[in-house]
Amino acid sequence: MAEKRSATFRKPERMVSQKLIDELFGGGHSHSLAAFPLRMVYMVRERQQGAEPVQLLVSVPKKHLHHAVDRNRTKRQLREAYRLNKHLVLDALPADKQLAVALVWLSDRLQPTDRVVRPRVVNLLRRMTEKL
Secondary structure, eight states: OOOOOOOOGGGGGGGGOOHHHHHHHHHSOOOOEEEETTTEEEEEEEETTTSSSEEEEOOOOOOOOOOOHHHHHHHHHHHHHHHHHHHHHHHSTTTTTEEEEEEEOOSOOOOOIIIIIIIHHHHHHHHHHHHH
């Protein structure tokens, strides 16, 4: 019988390590994909003992969305879209590898969740898993 995974987004799955964030954005070992209004930066590395297989960072710059309520809404949309579709990545990721993923918002406008945000997140996740 197949293992049932819960569609949750727990605290250990969030990327909070400044060292890891610096390595992701400045280390030269990362890859980038874009599907407007999103850009995904990801990096595959050796899995550390007890670490989550995938860690996610969500970034919505103030430069693009000036109001905090808009940034918070967009981050909530991105986290929800990832939470519902993270099984795509977990199924394709080898057991000895760890994935650091950053979703960066590129648009100056709010976008509808069902028509734009969720399909673009799924598109990026599928394209990334093809390259793993």
